[in-house]
Amino acid sequence: MKKFVIEVLYPEYNNLYGDRGNAEYLQKKLTLAGYEVEICETSLFDEPKFISENVDLLLIGPCQEKHQLVEIETLKKYREQIENRIENGGVILATGNAFEIFGDYIEDAKGEKHECLKFFPYYAKQFSRLRYNDCSVGEFEGMQITGFKNLLSHSYGDNPYPFLTMKTGAGMNKETKTEGVHKNNLFATYHTGPILSLNPQFTDYLIKLVDNEYVGAELKYETKAYENRIKELLK
Amino acid sequence: MxxxxxxxxxxxxxxxxxxxxxxxxxxxxxxxxxxxxxxxxxxxxxxxxxxxxxxxxxxxxxxxxxxxxxxxxxxxxxxxxxxxxxxxxxxxxxxxxxxxxxxxxxxxxxxxxxxxxxxxxxxxxxxxxxxxxxxxxxxxxxxxxxxxxxxxxxxxxxxxxxxxxxxxxxxGISGLLGENKCNRVFFSVDKTERSTDVCEDTVCDLIACPKCNHKLDYEFYHYNHIGVPKCNYCGFSMPQSTYFASDVDFENxxxxxxxxxxxxxxxxxxxxxxxxxxxxxxxxxxxxxxxxxxxxxxxxxxxxxSKTGRFQENKFGGVEVVSMLSKNQNPISCSQSLKFLDSTENDKDVVLLITDSNDKVHGHEDISWLYDTDFAPLTSDKIKNIYIGGSRCYDLAQCLEIKGLDTEKFILFENYDELAKEVSNNAISDRNIVIYFELYATSVVAKIKNALKEKGEN
Incomplete structure (x- = not known):
């Protein structure tokens, strides 16, 4: 039986907006497709598994704004290894405000700047009060990708490796249609949802990046749920 | 002026x-x-x-x-x-x-x-x-x-x-309000026979120590993150409670x-x-x-x-119907309501009207909260049919399949009138019907009950 290893980074914090559903959905789908799935959860004070062992897919979910800063400080210790993973084509999916970790810095509502991993030149600015909510559709390599947003920030500046071109809703801020980051096999997006169970086609694409021989396994209602949403949102 | x-x-x-x-x-x-x-x-x-x-x-x-x-x-x-x-x-x-x-x-x-x-x-x-x-x-x-x-x-x-x-x-979340600012008085509930050593719910909103970010230990959990958190790393714990509940008797x-x-x-x-x-x-x-x-x-x-409880019970013909309000978008409240299913013995059909029934007016519902909800009580053998209603019925069905439910039991209706008719057509005596509904679905519950009532009279 083929093994598929998923690492979930810092689940004690990165568990907002139903994002646990990404790992749950992958487990269900991959098990149906005949894989043995290992889900490894790593806490803040432990060394991530991908540093020293094979991890097929690294998941980083959304967290509270104050916890995001704590995580970034920890991840700075592994900056080089994360960069290697990106350059070597390791698969990473970062959702919600985890998108910001890879950028230049986060400016909080008081104007204070917090340095991020600086792989990309975009930067985030937090709002002072209201959150940004959205349900939108963007395009990636001919696929319509849908997701929800619940944010206390938007990102600005250069984004040379955008992931999605939005058809509805905001990009990484309200003034742009480009959203997220896609470099090699790193996918980072403000969308949550959980984005994988909302987008079965994209999930299959992601699994194929790990195992080219993967033949999709379909859950009973996933296509209908997906098609209904796209239809309603593009109406 | x-x-x-x-x-x-x-x-x-x-x-x-x-x-x-x-x-x-x-x-x-x-x-x-x-x-x-x-x-x-x-x-x-x-x-x-x-x-x-x-x-x-x-x-x-x-x-x-x-x-x-x-x-x-x-x-x-x-x-x-x-x-x-x-x-x-x-x-x-x-x-x-x-x-x-x-x-x-x-x-x-x-x-x-x-x-x-x-x-x-x-x-x-x-x-x-x-x-x-x-x-x-x-x-x-x-x-x-x-x-x-x-x-x-x-x-x-x-x-x-x-x-x-x-x-x-x-x-350990709201208990930190007003720290070093206000006079604070605490109340709490002692360990009960149902307290657990590990969190058995899907969601725990306080896993890491609010002071030092290390993983918290809990002496016990009542439910979700409600319990007695303590940090073995920095020594964080909750202040002593002045008022407390003890000897909770679930039976009585x-x-x-x-x-x-x-x-x-x-x-x-x-x-x-x-x-x-x-x-x-x-x-x-x-x-x-x-x-x-x-x-x-x-x-x-x-x-x-002595006043009425949180749910309504009716009987139409030989069919007992329980309807329970389940706060839309609130995974904690919804999970708690679903636990009621564990406490009943009879065979039953469950009707889920928990996603926003007014989705078209309120805007496309963010359904991610469903993944934070505990649907384990729906896996019981006693549950024969699971009706899922509304424009987000496919999303809920997909989430339930991911959570391990048997899709053979699912009956989906985008249209609530058709759902009400089907629930009533399939109703048989000696099988209860439990309806979970969000606030705006009150009229759908009435439709189901009316259909059952008419059937009972004929």
Whole structure:
């Protein structure tokens, strides 16, 4: 039986907006497709598994704004290894405000700047009060990708490796249609949802990046749920 | 000028309250809304009663405020509250305007005001409550509340140091409100026979230590993150509780309330609703702080327990139907309601109307909260059919399949009329029907019940 290893980074914090559903959905789908799935959860004070062992897919979910800063400080210790993973084509999916970790810095509502991993030149600015909510559709390599947003920030500046071109809703801020980051096999997006169970086609694409021989396994209602949403949102 | 503006607002408010009461015979926030338009600082212009209590928190606000009002009234004091209106500024203004002199002096002895967490800024900065009781803080509707930390800040930033906070000592989130600022009194619930060593719920909103970020240890969990958290790394733990519940008897639906002067009291809570032990203990704590006699508290709570429970039971022909309100978008509340299924033995069909039935009007629902909900009670063999209704029925069905449910049992309807017909057509005696519905789906529940009633009569 083929093994598929998923690492979930810092689940004690990165568990907002139903994002646990990404790992749950992958487990269900991959098990149906005949894989043995290992889900490894790593806490803040432990060394991530991908540093020293094979991890097929690294998941980083959304967290509270104050916890995001704590995580970034920890991840700075592994900056080089994360960069290697990106350059070597390791698969990473970062959702919600985890998108910001890879950028230049986060400016909080008081104007204070917090340095991020600086792989990309975009930067985030937090709002002072209201959150940004959205349900939108963007395009990636001919696929319509849908997701929800619940944010206390938007990102600005250069984004040379955008992931999605939005058809509805905001990009990484309200003034742009480009959203997220896609470099090699790193996918980072403000969308949550959980984005994988909302987008079965994209999930299959992601699994194929790990195992080219993967033949999709379909859950009973996933296509209908997906098609209904796209239809309603593009109406 | 401000005074005159307030007087005009108050006159307009009082007249509109009188008229709306005559026409609609029910509460509305409209008078408060108009008053705030005329006089934006109206809330700060009332002369508040001698004692003002605000009740806030994610779950249990309404139940706790109602109970508090009831006990205080039984103690002989008059109480103004906003139970007929909203828990935001216009609702509070309406309530106070209906109970004050033209000079703005509130007539009642005590104000018990339920306050929406997100409205703190517009309320605690306008008057200083003597007490704020926070029942708990959890993740809640994503669109409105974001996450528990966001809501914590929304309350914490606007607390006044003269307010005494009455806090849930089993909640490591809301229990940190007003730290190093306000006088804080804690209430908690002792370990029960149902406490667990590990968190058995999908969601735990406090896994890492709020002080040092290391993983917390819990002496035990009541449910979700409610329990006794302690940090073995930095030594963080919750302060000692002054008031606490002990000896929870799940069989008989009673517990013992313990006060700070050695007094104790056996009290009933609505059996099956463990949340209520916290709500009652919190309300009793406030009453004791206000000096209300322990016997008056005892009698008041007995009164209330005889009232109707949180769900409705009907019988049509041989079919028993239970309908339970499940707060839309609130995974904690929804999970707790679903636990009811574990407590019943009969075969049953379950109808899920938990996603926004008004999705088309409210906007495309963010369904991610479903993944934070515990659907394990739906895996029981006793459950024969699972009806799933509404425009988001495929999303819910997919989530349920991911969570391990058998899709063979699913019957999906986007259209509620067709669902009602099918539920009634398939109903057989000796099989109960349990309906979970969100607030806006009340009319769908009525449709199902009507269809069952008609079938029963034919």
């Amino acid at each position: 401000g005074k005159l503006r307030f007087l005009i607002a108050l006159i307009v408010g009082k007249v509109s309250i009188f008229l709306l009461d005559k026409i609609f015979k029910r509460g509305t926030n409209l008078p408060g809304e108009i008053m705030l338009k005329i006089c934006p600082d109206a809330l700060s212009r009332f002369t508040m009663p001698k004692t003002t209590v605000c009740v806030t928190g994610t779950n249990g606000k309404t139940g706790t405020s109602n109970l508090l009002t009831h006990i205080i009234r039984n103690s002989g004091k008059t109480v103004v509250n906003n139970s007929k209106g909203s828990n935001m500024a216009p609702g509070l203004v309406t309530a106070l305007a209906s109970d004050c002199t033209l000079g703005g002096k509130v007539n009642s002895d005590v104000a018990v005001l339920e306050v929406d967490e997100r409205s703190s800024q517009f309320i605690y900065t306008k008057f200083v409550p003597d007490y704020i009781l926070c029942t708990n803080l959890f993740r809640d509707s994503i669109m409105r509340n974001g996450h528990s930390g966001f809501i914590f800040d929304k309350i914490n930033d606007y607390l006044d140091e003269k307010t005494t906070l009455v806090l849930n000592g089993n909640d 639906g009673t517990f013992v309330f313990n006060g700070d002067k050695g007094e104790s009291l056996v009290l009933p809570y609505q059996k099956g609703n463990f949340f209520n032990v916290f709500n009652i203990t919190g309300a009793c704590a406030i009453c004791r702080l206000m000096g209300i006699d322990i016997d008056i508290i005892a009698n008041s709570i007995e009164d209330l327990s």
